[in-house]
Amino acid sequence: MAGAFGFKGCQKIRGPQIRNLLEAKNFFLFDCDGVIWHGEKAITGAAKVVNSLIRNGKNVVFVTNNCTRPRENYMHKFSRLGFHEVMLEQIFSSSYCSALYLRDVVKVRGQVFVIGCEGLRRELQEEGIPCVEEADEPEATIYNCALAPDVKAVLVGHDDKLTFLKLAKASCYLRDPECLFLATDNDPWHPLSGGRILPGSGSLTAAIEVASGRKATVIGKPSRFMFECISSQFSGVDPAQCLMVGDRLETDMLFGSNCGLDTMLTLTGISQMEDAHEYSKSELSTNHSLVPDYVVDTIADFLPAFEDVEEKEEEKEEEESN
């Protein structure tokens, strides 16, 4: 649609428009960082929004490119931050989906060499995927180290213990054209406090792509695969009835577009309205897939819609009791 400024999409919505949208959709996909929380702090009102959606019978899932923890840890975090209605089955992280891809799609036979945090490795092991054990050899170099003989996939995620040796090993394993090359996600960087940034999986993947001359298959957003995981675990998921809510145009909005979902940008995270307008005005038509259909300042803007519903329900209850 063409908005007030002639931009396609980017419709800033509020009040009744949000209520209508929430009524029209039955499946809500939320990114986590920058959408429902910032690190260890929930976005004000987010827990109430999520709990209300669930109590109102909506399907809610969380689709995160954060691959550093297993889903169990997410469960604890949701609970700790007040999202009491969330269950394990609603959490789709790029580490969990990477494990599903390796187990169910490519049915990997052999070990996986992982560049990533302990959480990624644990998630794989929980799905029965063997990972190469990293020996603790401070003197090892790529000239003299042992390479495992049966590595059938290299999986790259965020790894704050990355070393040159890990990069070199991954590149060597990928010399074998039968060894698969996967990335949990392609996020270039993540914001930290004080203006600092954290290189993301996309940064490490780029290094290995250059060294190996190969291109990684990306599991996380914006690739469609996470939506396929959701569709296979929930029955009757209809893209037309889904809303993807996220804070990053290049991952969340593109993911929604790639899967045929309506998309909503929330301005509590990385991307801002200007960024969306830039993509909207771009002459490169593929950039238009990064433009959100809707924009809200925060998902707390959903709250009045529930208050209406709750009021209506209260009214209804009152009427019925009269």
Place this chain on the structure above:
Amino acid sequence: MAGAFGFKGCQKIRGPQIRNLLEAKNFFLFDCDGVIWHGEKAITGAAKVVNSLIRNGKNVVFVTNNCTRPRENYMHKFSRLGFHEVMLEQIFSSSYCSALYLRDVVKVRGQVFVIGCEGLRRELQEEGIPCVEEADEPEATIYNCALAPDVKAVLVGHDDKLTFLKLAKASCYLRDPECLFLATDNDPWHPLSGGRILPGSGSLTAAIEVASGRKATVIGKPSRFMFECISSQFSGVDPAQCLMVGDRLETDMLFGSNCGLDTMLTLTGISQMEDAHEYSKSELSTNHSLVPDYVVDTIADFLPAFEDVEEKEEEKEEEESN
């Protein structure tokens, strides 16, 4: 020119053709790894070729993307492997040229954050460029580490002690748009024995380019800058009288083309004839700049040309003495 197979360039030359070419040129630029030596072993005949060129009054320089050692160490290596005529002024490494770029071109004021080996840091310091000292803090993370306040350039080279923290620090420094972003070279990988590979500077640079959203200025081949360094240190360098001899199409041949030099591929290193033919047949016309003008099996193929010259000189001497 169109060769026997209809390919532009790629002329495999021998005997008299090589002699004619050597006579026509007065300035010879050699890559090192894969051209005059493999690691610690000189290519058979290479030292004799280089020494003969120099004794015959030709200008010879070495143009290497290897940024791991200062030029002094190269001097020792040349001498150790029998290249006795080579002097410090003939060695142009990407680390030395990076130092020149920082000192003379951008006249950097402030410290340089270096991702690279000790040799790169030493080369910079010899040209008076201050580098950020890396504190040895095993517990430091990008969340809590100190960042130097006056970093005006990030320089990325080959670094076998790369850590995630170094990547993250470089990315943070590059948030400042006034902080320059340089790469010693863009080599993606280097061959090791046993089919292993070593990720090159280009691999590490790619990681930081993604994390910072910026593009590095490349100092080494195929960028023209190293030729500018040579031209400024030798008087009267005429591109038409130069021959660039190398083993890698993407760096050496492209460098020669970029600088308007005739190019020669030697088959003792990375690229092979088929690779050159692939680029030659490419529909992408920019790929034609990677096609060598001439090809030899090894620079030892130059030797008969000198034997002729030496014989002629001997004949001449005999004639004169008669």
